[in-house]
Amino acid sequence: xxxxxxxxxxxxxxxxxxxxxxxxxxxxxxxxxxxxxxxxxxxxxxxxxxxxxxxxxxxxxxxxxxxxxxxxxxxxxxxxxxxxxxxxxxxxxxxxxxxxxxxxxx
Amino acid sequence: xxxxxxxxxxxxxxxxxxxxxxxxxxxxxxxxxxxxxxxxxxxxxxxxxxxxxxxxxxxxxxxxxxxxxxxxxxxxxxxxxxxxxxxxxxxxxxxxxxxxxxxxxxxxxxxxxxxxxxxxxxxxxxxxxxxxx
Numbered sequence: 681x682x683x684x685x686x687x688x689x690x691x692x693x694x695x696x697x698x699x700x701x702x703x704x705x706x707x708x709x710x711x712x713x714x715x716x717x718x719x720x721x722x723x724x725x726x727x728x729x730x731x732x733x734x735x736x737x738x739x740x741x742x743x744x745x746x747x748x749x750x751x752x753x754x755x756x757x758x759x760x761x762x763x764x765x766x767x768x769x770x771x772x773x774x775x776x777x778x779x780x781x782x783x784x785x786x
Numbered sequence: 787x788x789x790x791x792x793x794x795x796x797x798x799x800x801x802x803x804x805x806x807x808x809x810x811x812x813x814x815x816x817x818x819x820x821x822x823x824x825x826x827x828x829x830x831x832x833x834x835x836x837x838x839x840x841x842x843x844x845x846x847x848x849x850x851x852x853x854x855x856x857x858x859x860x861x862x863x864x865x866x867x868x869x870x871x872x873x874x875x876x877x878x879x880x881x882x883x884x885x886x887x888x889x890x891x892x893x894x895x896x897x898x899x900x901x902x903x904x905x906x907x908x909x910x911x912x913x914x915x916x917x918x919x
Binding site: 717724736739744749750752 | 807853860861862868881883884897901904
């Protein structure tokens with residue numbers, strides 16, 4: 681089991697009603713992806729072996745190009761820390777969080 | 787969209803930095819001009835070279851894919867991160883943060899928002915057929 685599968689299991693154990701969509705890497709050394717959905721909010725996770733988890737809260741109602749070809753909002757290396765951050769993003773006031781991140785990015 | 791430049795007394799031309807939205811506008815404008823093509827390899831090459839060209843000219847951020855794209859530059863899909871599409875041997879998919887890019891053997895290309903499938907961009911191959919036709 682690789683780290684993105686470990687993270688999916690951690691999330692499933694924490695909140696069984698999460699929508700999880702796992703996109704495993706087709707070969708070693710390639711990114712794996714995990715989309716986590718709850719109550720209309722979606723967090724995408726890119727896992728890169730030996731690099732960690734790139735975590736982003738996705739825009740699902742605004743401009744369809746938002747986030748196109750951009751990197752993650754933040755990178756975390758520990759699966760348990762990543763789980764906690766994903767859950768907080770899904771629970772938080774996502775609009776405020778997005779505006780804050782957009783302001784920080786300029 | 788014309789590139790705005792500043793002229794310095796010595797004659798140097800320095801492109802001004804553009805916002806992500808402006809760079810994406812320019813990317814899609816140039817991409818549309820360079821399509822259609824007749825193969826998946828050509829479609830991916832055009833997408834990659836066009837985005838890198840626009841970012842080189844307008845982002846002011848050097849190319850450094852090792853940064854994991856935390857530098858504010860836009861990065862195209864990596865060729866070796868190609869994923870198969872079940873039931874469609876003629877189609878390949880590249881995932882990025884919020885989108886999937888689909889390229890068909892005939893050179894057709896589509897960029898789709900990942901969570902809900904909203905189409906951001908699509909272009910047929912040289913034979914006139916799109917990704918989904």
